[in-house]
Amino acid sequence: MSEFISYTLIGIFTGAAYAIAASGLVLTYSTTRVFNIAHGAVGMFFAFVYWDFSQKQGMPAWLALIVVLLLVAPAFGVFVQRVLVRDLGNAPVGVSLVVTVGILIGLIGAATQIWPAAGRQVPQFFDGHLIKIGSDVVITWHEVITVVLSAVVAFALFVLLTRTRIGTAMRASVDNPDLLRLYGGRPQLVAALAWAVGTSLAALAGILLTPVIGLQYYDLTLLVISAYAAAMLGKLTSLPMTYVGAMALGLAQSYVVGYLQYIPFGNDITGLPAVIPTVFLVVVLVLLPQAPLRIGQVKGLVSAPVPSFGKAGIWGGSLVLLSMLLAFGLADSDLLLVGTAATYGIVMLSLVLLTGYGGHVSLAQFTFAGVGAVAYSRFDQPNLIGLLLATLVAAAVGAIVAIPVLRLTGLYLALATLGFAQLMDKLVFQTSIAYNIGNPLSAERLSILGLKFSGTGEYTVLMTVFLVLIAVAVIAVRRGRLGRMLVAARDSQAACGTLGLDLRWMRIGLFAASAGIAGLGGALYAGLRGTTVSADFMYFQSLLLLAMAVIWGVTSVTGAVLGGIFMMYLPVAQSDHPSIAGLLFVLLGVGAVIVGRDPNGLANKLFGFNAWVMDRLYPMLAERYPGMALLARGEGSALPASGSVLDVEDPAESAQEEVERDVAVAR
Amino acid sequence: MSLLRVDDVVVQFGGVTAVNHASFEVEPGTVTGLIGPNGAGKTTCFNVITGLQAPTSGRVLLDGHDITKAPVHRRARRGIGRTFQRLEAFGSLTVWDNVRTALDIHDGFRGLFKSVDGSADQEVEQLLERVGISEYADERADSVPTGVARLLELARALACDPRLLLLDEPSSGLDEVETVAFGRLLVELAGEGRTVLMVEHDMDLVMTVCEVIHVLDFGSIIAQGSPAQIRVDPVVQRAYLGFTDQTAGGAHAATASDIDDTKVLAP
Amino acid sequence: MSGVPILEVIDLHAAYGRIEVLRGVNLRVPKGAVVALLGPNGAGKSTLLKVISGQMEQTSGDIHMAGVHVTGAKPDDLAQLGLTTIPEGRSVFPNLTVEENLLLMSYAGVSADQVFETAYAYFPRLHERRYQLAGTLSGGEQQMLALARALTSDPALLLLDELSMGLAPLIVEELYDTVGRIAATGVSILVVEQFAQTALKIADHAAVMTGGRVVATGEPNEIEAIMADIVLGGAA
Structure with a gap:
């Protein structure tokens, strides 16, 4: 019995911390409609700041807490709202997700840059002070303080939201910011305040949980899933329900930790407690009533132009030739990098299909790649059959993921995929099914029809061929019936439904195809490397992939290839220059924040530049220096080789704004 | 037997009742009008019929079959097509691709053969020609004028060969000449045996092409009858204008001439 | 004029x-x-x-x-x-109480107390329902509340x-x-x-x-x- 009481008390403590984090998330989301996926990363970052102030610089704990919670964190929140996510509330969900993913990556980068990995301890508040209840139930002052603070937060939010004008305006702007403006209120001010408070609450939750979770970059960042799971119970708007959700979640997690040993096979799934928030989340999402299809907005996305097969073939062929040249010229260690770039390119192509064309954001592409790699290693069939099986397993997993989240769109879907990534990591990748905690899995290189590609050079060329084939396939899909349907379903689900398209199968198929491509990439990668480890497919990789894909252009195959190269180069650059490793993440994050508003990315800019060179610069030069004209043309057509792999048919229409019309002229 | 029967449908959003025990029937092969003042619940009715909105209570019957619970795409397969008041064209696709996509969705696997022998392309061209927007074929759907986008939605719906066609304010955005042509097209469609149910604010159009008109106000049917009956119905006049006495008469000039208003308003 | x-x-x-x-x-x-x-x-x-x-x-x-x-x-x-604009539809915040709606009207530059006083004087019915959510009012009452802004913002x-x-x-x-x-x-x-x-x-x-x-x-x-x-x- 006393055991049960102990677990309950621990559960209440965890729940209280989750409640604080979750209420911050609700506050920011409901006032600005921007879901901050970096909410946990904010908590992580400020836990480090608090450690720095209190431990490294020796500030008294209470002073450090006040400085962080009332000064630094709110200032950061206002900065994020004013500068980084401003006016994203009405943008497509994908855009605000990418921008906040950029913030997440930037914060992790900043944390690793400022505080390189080392053993750090954040002591509990009033460390060592205990309260004994009965004979053997013990709680710490830290836990008591956490619960008290969460009650204080609840009360303060209640007063703010119901007893003050600005708080009332916050709730009003949830319903209708435009109307608030007509009243003379300033939604921007309200939003800034909400972000200041929300950020401060994330920081507080991070600081309170650190003594338990540890001062870790990645684990604390996943606090967002717990907060999100709790907040979902209140549909991201109701604070009381959010508190209920947080408490339920905290208790569930505590009981699972406590009683795991009694569950059959409990020792095999020691990762279970960590994924309780995800399981909780999925249950809440599946049980929530179905949201009706949104009607009433014509949204056309201006995408990067789609190349013709001829051009795609030429550039694809050139790419294969280039890889052959490299295979002769480069050392094996460098060839491994080329192969890795091809892998990332393939995984990124899976995102082009899913996100660029289909409009669904996934934060689990590397998990699918991991499934492919594990399946390929486990089947131990280093031939096309093994590759096909690995692809099919990944595709099946993709379809299975799509089914429970079928009714979800945009934000919910993206977060469900993040939860899924963590679930797979803890319950599959870390267990004996796959990597058994830290063990590597070995895989052999592929042979095709008895021809074995054992040399790294040959294998790299083979991977490049696969990359090109998949790229051409993706282009073929986009140009054909399916591609049109994909884009149509992205533009208007309601219209597709009323034309007779079963959107559920469409979505399942799309996820399966995308996961299959990623799985194929993972399988090839396993063969390339010979061994893989679970860290290769960590959730953070998927976030990097999304940021990279968006920066280089998630709507074009060229963007995917360029993104793949830079995704490969990132860790290389980091190990070459360890002193700025974190800074490179920050740079990437900043890039995602800046470019995130245009999903066509840099690749599309290249197309635009190419068109500009051909249409403006050369005619001008040709006019001025008639003798140069021929030469210039020749150079011009060679120019894209430096940047763009697959050229485009008509780059003229590649404007970057999203055309969004409210065509209700009648209104 | 009527093709469509809306039976005692109620739709509530929170505390607001958008449709309040509405019942009406649509006879096959007719052009039927569904009119009513702003906020009367017409579009919500359309959403209930097509399955985009579940009714709080009541039933929808197509050909005597209860389809109240059927999902959106299955109703489309049963022959219900629609256009939207707030446009739902596929903005990133060209006008041509919009119609082609609809055709592909409708044809399913059969469509693969059609694209081989080119008959799908022909069908798209015919449809665009029929609604009169062939010249816009290669433009993106989010860059064409509203009128064209509405006709595009009609062509797209026709690609699925619907028995029952629901048109939500199809003429807004069309000029007078286009509206007349559009009215002729509607009558033609009915002549082919298709049934048209239309929400429309252009009363001239409604009065000319509709055989039967249902008038919706506060979510309930307040009147039904022929155009001639509806026009003089005092209940309808009250719903629309807030008054019943027939003061109307004379001055038709208003719609035609563009008077410099500042002169009139300034004393 | x-x-x-x-x-x-x-x-x-x-x-x-x-x-x-x-x-x-x-x-x-x-x-x-x-x-x-x-x-x-x-x-x-x-x-x-x-x-x-x-x-x-x-x-x-x-x-x-x-x-x-x-x-x-x-x-x-x-x-x-x-300039006071009362847009089409119910131009009130449905999830706020009548009194909270009125409180926000003070953004136009009039003190909250004055807003309450004027609004309740014109529409006693709003006073009766001041703790009720605006979304649960009848359509007519919601428009009264909306009009209160026109009255109080001068x-x-x-x-x-x-x-x-x-x-x-x-x-x-x-x-x-x-x-x-x-x-x-x-x-x-x-x-x-x-x-x-x-x-x-x-x-x-x-x-x-x-x-x-x-x-x-x-x-x-x-x-x-x-x-x-x-x-x-x-x-x-």
């Missing part, structure tokens, strides 16, 4: 994307006058109000308020300058959009009595309406819009004579 009109709209064009909804609107509201703006659905009336209130940008043309060029001003700035110019939408005629009459009382205090009002007659009763001038232009203006009785033709079709 002397002096500068409180509102002058000159050759105003506005568009949603590439679709032009206002095609050169000219309109004038003299100081202290009530102008009724009528016309069928889709004529562009609501869009015109959106542009005037700063919620939407015009593509060309000018807006002057009391002689001041206000093109490009933000809605919250205009609100604090004395506007120089009041824009009213489809006050009658979805309301029973009797309630509409009642609301327009209140509008008439507001007008009597000297507030200039531009009222957009479908219920032509109700609006015309309190109007000094009327204008009719179709197809994104003002096509007729005149005295209320002149306009009333032609409204049935425009709205229900003139074929009879």
